[in-house]
Amino acid sequence: MEERRSLSSELVRGIIKDNPVFCLVLGICPTLAVTTSFENGLGMGLAFTFVMLGSNLFISLLRKQIPSIVRLPIFIVVIGTFVTIVDMVIEAYLPPLYEALGIFVPLIVVNCIVIGRAEAYANRNPVLPSIADALGISVGFILVLTLIGGIRELLGTGKITFVMLWLLENGQLGFLELATLHIPIEPATVMILPPGAFFTIGALMFFFNFVGKKIREKRGRGD
Amino acid sequence: MPSLLPTENLLEIVMTGIFTKNFLLVYFLGLCSFLGLTKETTSSVGMSVAVTFVMMMASIITWPIFHFILAPHGLEFLETICFILVIASFVQLTEFIIRKHKPALYRSLGIYLPLITTNCAVLGVVLLNVRQDFSYAGSIVYGISAGLGYGLIMLVTSGIREKLWQRGVDLFEGFTGAFFVAALLSLIIVNYFGVIKF
Numbered sequence: 001m002e003e004r005r006s007l008s009s010e011l012v013r014g015i016i017k018d019n020p021v022f023c024l025v026l027g028i029c030p031t032l033a034v035t036t037s038f039e040n041g042l043g044m045g046l047a048f049t050f051v052m053l054g055s056n057l058f059i060s061l062l063r064k065q066i067p068s069i070v071r072l073p074i075f076i077v078v079i080g081t082f083v084t085i086v087d088m089v090i091e092a093y094l095p096p097l098y099e100a101l102g103i104f105v106p107l108i109v110v111n112c113i114v115i116g117r118a119e120a121y122a123n124r125n126p127v128l129p130s131i132a133d134a135l136g137i138s139v140g141f142i143l144v145l146t147l148i149g150g151i152r153e154l155l156g157t158g159k160i161t162f163v164m165l166w167l168l169e170n171g172q173l174g175f176l177e178l179a180t181l182h183i184p185i186e187p188a189t190v191m192i193l194p195p196g197a198f199f200t201i202g203a204l205m206f207f208f209n210f211v212g213k214k215i216r217e218k219r220g221r222g223d
Numbered sequence: 224m225p226s227l228l229p230t231e232n233l234l235e236i237v238m239t240g241i242f243t244k245n246f247l248l249v250y251f252l253g254l255c256s257f258l259g260l261t262k263e264t265t266s267s268v269g270m271s272v273a274v275t276f277v278m279m280m281a282s283i284i285t286w287p288i289f290h291f292i293l294a295p296h297g298l299e300f301l302e303t304i305c306f307i308l309v310i311a312s313f314v315q316l317t318e319f320i321i322r323k324h325k326p327a328l329y330r331s332l333g334i335y336l337p338l339i340t341t342n343c344a345v346l347g348v349v350l351l352n353v354r355q356d357f358s359y360a361g362s363i364v365y366g367i368s369a370g371l372g373y374g375l376i377m378l379v380t381s382g383i384r385e386k387l388w389q390r391g392v393d394l395f396e397g398f399t400g401a402f403f404v405a406a407l408l409s410l411i412i413v414n415y416f417g418v419i420k421f
Contacts, residue, residue, distance in 0.1 A: 025258065025398055026255070028251075028254040028255060028258065029251050029252055029253070029254045029255070029343050030251075032251040032254065033250065033251035033252075072311075073308070073311065076304075076307055076308065076311065077304060077308070080303055080304035080307055080308075081304065083303055084300055084301070084303055084304060087300075087303070088300060102354075103347060103350045103351060103354065106302070106303040106346070106350055107252075107343050107346060107347060107350070109303055109304075109307050109346070110307065110340075110341045110342070110343045110346050111343075112255060112341060115341060190410070193413050194248060194249050194251070194409045194412075194413055195406050195407075195409040195410040195413060197251065198248075198402050198403070198405045198406030198409055199402075199403075199406045201402055202399050202402030202403045202405075202406060205398060205399050205402065206399045209399065
């Protein structure tokens with residue numbers, strides 16, 4: 001019971017308190033570059049999840065064998081291996097997503113979040129908590145990517161398509177369309193272009209800082 | 224195999240690297256250093272110089288590795304691991320050399336060098352060199368101009384943020400302000416240079 005509670009708290013911590021984008025301000029590049037739509041954001045998030053899980057699992061398993069003086073090159077090789085695997089899988093099974101994500105799949109290797117978690121968490125903790133940590137951080141990252149992607153798609157094209165990664169009828173891996181939502185506004189193409197990404201994340205960060213400050217003030221008064 | 228001599232329009236590569244496809248504002252590469260180091264002009268200049276140098280050297284080193292070692296043996300899938308290790312070793316080596324021979328330069332630049340290994344702009348430029356099939360000369364020119372474009376935006380943004388801070392304009396604290404400055408600059412770049420053809 002004790003262990004299960006700590007595992008679930010690891011999960012939740014990654015989503016809210018240690019949210020990689022809004023609280024730690026890490027991994028901003030992919031967050032802005034690939035979030036032109038909900039689908040691309042989800043695809044990037046899932047690729048990231050695979051790398052994050054693999055690297056945390058392996059580094060946590062090897063943590064007693066890794067000499068601390070050469071740990072960073074070893075982390076990079078482990079992460080690079082998983083990035084190469086996910087890059088090849090996406091190229092083979094999801095060619096449209098591969099086109100959309102471009103060089104940002106190989107660039108997961110220099111994503112500060114993955115190296116940061118390997119250094120700060122997986123290198124010091126047993127396997128199960130490391131997996132919980134990886135899952136929490138990944139879910140937090142996917143939520144941010146799909147939120148920004150959704151906002152940009154909705155304002156930029158006037159509609160949003162919710163998708164899910166699933167095995168399609170022909171046995172291939174692909175995106176299954178769940179629902180499409182239309183809003184009756186004039187689409188602002190600038191939201192799909194690079195400036196829209198900066199506007200969206202700036203506004204969201206302002207909003208979350210504001211909410212966080214209000215919550216802290218409330219707590220402070222309660223004490 | 225792409226040739227050593229330029230086969231493409233070099234002016235076009237320069238303008239693409241600096242303006243049209245600016246690394247910070249259009250490709251969104253290197254944003255961590257953009258957010259962290261644009262609070263003051265001196266640190267943003269130091270970082271830009273270091274990044275431009277490393278981008279140029281990374282382009283010089285990785286092009287032969289890809290086209291003479293990886294591609295002939297069908298090992299293109301190793302490019303990511305290979306390039307990141309080359310960049311990391313090169314940055315480490317540069318740090319040793321500068322510390323030994325140019326202590327003054329090391330004191331002003333030293334703290335930025337380790338940061339460059341995990342700067343996605345450097346890995347981004349060498350991956351883009353390979354994906355766009357640039358010639359050797361073209362990829363070196365692209366490396367330099369990408370660095371200059373990065374430096375230009377770093378300098379402009381740090382100037383704006385410094386001035387705003389000096390005048391006591393504290394409308395958006397922290398990173399929010401940097402994102403809004405970036406949004407406006409990005410709007411300029413996309414609208415102005417997006418329509419020009421070289």
